[in-house]
Amino acid sequence: MANNGNSNLHMSRAEKLDEFYTQISMIEDELKYYKKHFFGKVVFCNCDDPAESNFWKYFQLNFYKLGLKKLISTHFEENNSSYKLEITGGEDENGQMRIPGYVTTPLVENGDFRSPECVEIMKEADIIVTNPPFSLFREFVALLVDLKKEFLIVGRGTATTYKEILPLFLDGKLWLGRNSGHFWFRVPDYYEEKKTDFKIDENGVKWRRMGNICWFTNLDYKERHEDIILFKNYNPSEYPKYDNYDAIDVNEVKNIPCDYYGVMGVPTTFLSKWNPEQFEILGSSRYHDGSWESNDINFINGKGKFTRILIRRIPQNEYRNE
Numbered sequence: 001m002a003n004n005g006n007s008n009l010h011m012s013r014a015e016k017l018d019e020f021y022t023q024i025s026m027i028e029d030e031l032k033y034y035k036k037h038f039f040g041k042v043v044f045c046n047c048d049d050p051a052e053s054n055f056w057k058y059f060q061l062n063f064y065k066l067g068l069k070k071l072i073s074t075h076f077e078e079n080n081s082s083y084k085l086e087i088t089g090g091e092d093e094n095g096q097m098r099i100p101g102y103v104t105t106p107l108v109e110n111g112d113f114r115s116p117e118c119v120e121i122m123k124e125a126d127i128i129v130t131n132p133p134f135s136l137f138r139e140f141v142a143l144l145v146d147l148k149k150e151f152l153i154v155g156r157g158t159a160t161t162y163k164e165i166l167p168l169f170l171d172g173k174l175w176l177g178r179n180s181g182h183f184w185f186r187v188p189d190y191y192e193e194k195k196t197d198f199k200i201d202e203n204g205v206k207w208r209r210m211g212n213i214c215w216f217t218n219l220d221y222k223e224r225h226e227d228i229i230l231f232k233n234y235n236p237s238e239y240p241k242y243d244n245y246d247a248i249d250v251n252e253v254k255n256i257p258c259d260y261y262g263v264m265g266v267p268t269t270f271l272s273k274w275n276p277e278q279f280e281i282l283g284s285s286r287y288h289d290g291s292w293e294s295n296d297i298n299f300i301n302g303k304g305k306f307t308r309i310l311i312r313r314i315p316q317n318e319y320r321n322e
């Protein structure tokens with residue numbers, strides 16, 4: 001019976017699909033683009049478990065290399081009070097490099113990122129780096145933006161068109177990181193086995209592969225200023241307009257015509273290649289007139305297309321790199 005209760009608890013957590021543990025390779029492959037941002041900074045990895053987290057491991061291993069001032073992690077315990085773990089480096093009051101020491105401090109609450117004590121830690125931090133719970137992604141980003149924090153976090157690509165998230169792209173407050181696509185995440189033992197995108201490794205550890213995973217950030221990196229290389233020319237027969245909206249439909253990012261200056265509807269994968277000096281983002285096939293109450297406009301001859309991002313080429317672009 002006790003087991004029963006436990007599995008019910010686990011089931012409700014599993015249903016939220018929040019327990020996906022990030023691999024160190026995924027963290028390394030992304031973090032290498034942002035090294036200059038971390039010097040002298042306080043990094044906070046919340047929604048984490050420093051005993052096992054690869055975010056903690058990555059920053060701990062690279063503490064000196066990145067020149068961090070402090071690393072903080074908080075662990076989330078659904079039904080118990082939890083703790084924070086810190087490493088402090090930098091110079092002491094006499095200008096000497098500190099020998100980093102580990103300090104564990106109990107939290108009053110359970111490490112919920114919304115709890116007052118975790119919000120205080122966020123305020124103290126310069127950069128938040130983590131894979132937050134997918135089910136609370138909107139709230140997590142809202143808090144980061146509200147506190148004007150720098151961040152680099154993992155999320156699902158579907159979040160890009162959420163009404164709480166898309167406007168942040170338009171306002172230049174958020175963009176996608178360098179890597180996106182399918183990634184394997186370790187999952188807890190109690191996660192159900194699946195026929196696809198699931199494996200148990202030689203150590204009996206369960207893994208699930210998630211598609212359309214992205215990094216969301218407001219840290220700049222060089223590669224996001226590189227143009228998408230385009231080679232197709234506009235012609236009306238290949239690029240039909242939407243039934244009730246003055247924009248052409250482009251079915252693949254690589255097919256964006258290089259000589260069209262009107263509004264274009266492009267697949268959401270555009271966002272992972274977006275150079276803000278090449279194109280401006282105007283909205284989406286839902287958010288096209290400044291309102292989320294409007295109907296989708298992605299119809300051609302009555303047939304609905306996938307969600308589209310509305311973009312327009314920035315005209316000076318041809319001369320920019322000369």
Ligand SMILES: C[S@@+](CC[C@H](N)C(=O)[O-])C[C@H]1O[C@@H](n2cnc3c(N)ncnc32)[C@H](O)[C@@H]1O
Binds near residue numbers: 021049055133134
């Ligand atoms: C996607 S997992 C990632 C875990 C870890 N950051 C990693 O990348 O390996 C999200 C974690 O957030 C935790 N979590 C769920 N709700 C939370 C909340 N309200 N506050 C803080 N953490 C939460 C979950 O228990 C889960 O371990």
